[in-house]
Amino acid sequence: MSDYGHELSFGSFITPSAHDPARAVALAELTEAAHLDIASFQDHPYNPDLLDTHTLLTWVAARTKRIRVSANVTNLPLRPPPMLGRAAASLDVLSQGRFELGLGAGAFPHAVHGMGGPRLTPGEALGALDEAIDIIRGVWETDEPGSLRFAGEHYSVPSMKRGPRPAHDISIWVGSYKPRMLRLTGRKGDGWLPTLEYLQSPGMAEAIKIIDEAALEAGRKPADIRRLLNLLDVDFSATSRGHLHGPPEQWVEELLPLVLDHGFSAFLIGGDNPRLIRTFGEEVGPALREAVARERAATDAPAEARRAAVVLAKRHASLDYDSVPPSLAAKVVEPGDAAYEEVRHTYIRTGSPALVIQAANADDVVDALAYARGQGVEVSVRSGGHGISGRSTNDGGIVIDLSKMNSVEVIDPATRRVRIEPGARWGDVAAALAPHGLAVSSGDYGDVGVGGLATAGGLGFLARRYGLTIDHITAAEIVVADGRRLRVDADHHADLFWAIRGAGGNFGIVTAFELQAEQVGEVVSATITVDATDTAVFLTRWGRLVEDAPRELTSFLSLFPARRGRQVTGQITVVYASDDVQGAQDALTPFLIAAPVLDQQAQLAPYHALIVPPRNRHQGQGLEDTHSGLLEHLTPQVAAAIEEMIKSGDVLIMQFRSMGGAVHDVSKDAMAWSHRTQQFSVIASTAPAYASRLDDQWERLRPFLDGIYLSFESSTDPARLLDAFPEPTLTRLRALKAAWDPDGVFNRNFNLAATAAPSAMTRAGQAT
Ligand SMILES: Cc1cc2nc3c(=O)[nH]c(=O)nc-3n(C[C@H](O)[C@H](O)[C@H](O)COP(=O)(O)OP(=O)(O)OC[C@H]3O[C@@H](n4cnc5c(N)ncnc54)[C@H](O)[C@@H]3O)c2cc1C
Secondary structure (H helix, E strand, O other), X not given: OOOOOXXXXXXXXXXXXXXXXXXXXXXXXXXXXXXXXXEEEOOOOOOOOEOOHHHHHHXXXXXXXXXXXXXXXXXXXXXOHHHHHHHHHHHHHHXXXXXXXXXXXXOOHHHHHHXXXXXXXXXXXXXXXXHHHHHHHHHHOOOOOOOEEEEOOOOEEEEEOOOOOOOOOOOEEEXXXXXXXXXXXXXXXXXXXXXXXXXXXXXXXXXXXXXXXXXXXXXXXXXXXXXXXXXXXXXXXXXXXXXXXXXXXXXXXXXXXXXXXXXXXXXXXXXXXXXXXXXXXXXXXXXXXXXXXXHHHHOOOOHHHOOOHHHHXXXXXXXXXXXXXXXXXXXXXXXXXXXXXXXXXXXXXXXXXXXXXXXXXXXXXXXXXXXXXXXXXXXXXXXXXXXXXXXXXXXXXXXXXXXXXXXXXXXXXXXXXXXXXOOOEHHHHHHHXXXXXXXXXXXXXXXXXXXXXXXXXXXXXXXXXXXXXXXXXXXXXXXXXXXXXXXXXXOOOHHHHHHHHHHHHHOOEEEEEEEEOEEOOEEEEEEEEEEOOOHHHHHHHHHHHHHHOOOOEEEEEEEEOOEOOEOXXXXXXXXXXXXXXXXXXXXXXXXXXXXXXXXXXXXXXXXXXXXXXXXXXXXXXXXXXXXXXXEOOOOHHHHXXXXXXXXHXXXXXXXXXXXXXXXXXXXXXXXXXXOOOOOXXXXXXXXXXXXXXXXXXXXXXXXXXXXXXXXXXXXXXXXXXXXXXXXXXXXXXXXXXXXXXXXXXXXXXXXXXXXXXXXXXXXXXXXX
């Protein structure tokens, strides 16, 4: 982490609306009046609702005297580089040195192509940007002898006279997020211009590292690249309502670490709001400049070693931060760090850990675990952060975050063996395996992580055809409680290998999985929305149809209660895991008469297209209260109980998943997951206010249930352990737990060592 010592700049990020052009110009004028330094504008030349940004920049430059102007960032593919270089230099001359060139490889390739621009793959767009930077700089280098000549893969400039000569050294600020673009920024950019809210993968610290390394490799200094940051989701209010949503003093506290620890030196705010621009320029800017000057003067230590006082102030007394091993020093996120908001919560739960350690490899995991154990605080293990049963955040403890360990590798195409790290998301796995014609049976939601799902089960769209995810694991690499790194498979630590396929969260931290993937190309998927008022009859029919269907077919059914004048609604999803369209049609058609159809659609699509990762920022937005159960069949009696539940109004959604077919091919003692006869998984979820009512409703179903899939259960009541691991599995697991994790380090996901009284369900959040 570094402060590169750059002077601070502040600015605005304005929408160049064609419907209210006067407002866009007025906001730029206000930017100057409020003592900010830069007015920047989005650039989407294919959008007729927006003005052409470079024309607007000229206008704004003419209406202002001091501020610099820039596109944020220029969409390159629609602007030929020689002409862009010339236009940039012209405006710089006319504005007396106030133009900077924000530049990007170009978003929305379809729209670009629609306007006659080239249709580029991401790799081609990157190559084109790389060449364009050379051409643009060549246009500006009027002291160079001779004409500008360039022969590249994307652009060719046979012979062009250089100039005009810009009035100042125009900076090229590159908008980049992905590793290859970040490397280009480090090699050639004068600045890096991302948007805070889009900095997700790789995260901020990793992105900075990539830029710095690329700069060094190119013989430059990391400080040669100025770091600018767009801030879009911001507001001023009297009291804090989250990151950059609070009074100016809070902003200063939150921006300070971005300067001192991450090296940002320019901040551009969006929102198109005059009040925001004024407060940013008149209050935040001066106060932050003062705070940064104070911090920089206060220490003689090298910039890299500084930690802002505000970060130190937010440390928890319970933790010895100074004894974080040096190997992890650059991989930790503390409560005062800017990146903390991105890593503190999970999809289901909010948290406030004292430290998040972002491991990059198995050695880091060993070091992190040793450090965490020594601190005597709660330890959470996080891969994708979608845990429902597992609590992968905490309050005041340590989170070992594996999201950076996310590689997906085909080890041997012939045997279809793949190696996947736990921090990968299933959407990414599906996309990475698709070019090889492969897929792993996983879930339905691409944002879910590999680590949590592949240690518990894995029930998704390919279940009846190919079984559970854990049925395909052939080996795993794991760090166990005493810090040893082990490779487990059928011949090595076979007992542990048995245990981690169903109860993995109890036994260690899996750092890689080896699986045998399946040959999967295109599949047929359909969604059918039905009027499910006659709930019990419909459910029984759907259950029968699923059980009778060929095993290519897997179906999910979501039931929604009657709301705001709408009837009880069912949404059936069917995936037919083959490109045999006729077979799919035959198998699908009976579902159309299960209940009155309100809407339907079917498509032949690559499997990976069904598992798109949404990549939301996790902030505890998921439904926290969920109960899970397994059913042998959907009998009329069960269906009647479910009808009462859904019509009670206490349940927000119920979901049923088919789990027969290949799931039943595996013997029940092959691994810790031993449910091999049940045809359906069922879950019910509700909003927090209805949690206890959900508990009551669930009692209606309990007499019919035969087991639970723990991944879908939010209660951690030890009384449910026997449902998740029926005997003799539970006894065997408990003996293994005592041997492999005698101190109970891994206790945040259906702790096998817990033996609390079989009382009412422990509510979500009260981990045992
Ligand atoms: C929106 C949503 C959709 C879902 N869809 C499906 C689905 O289609 N099919 C399905 O089967 N499940 C599904 N699940 C459940 C999901 O499988 C579990 O919640 C799973 O634990 C999530 O994995 P994760 O890595 O994202 O979770 P995390 O929150 O990162 O981890 C959850 C727990 O898993 C354990 N864990 C995580 N990583 C490791 C590791 N590397 N080694 C050992 N233990 C580890 C820890 O105990 C941790 O607390 C879904 C959950 C959600 C919220």
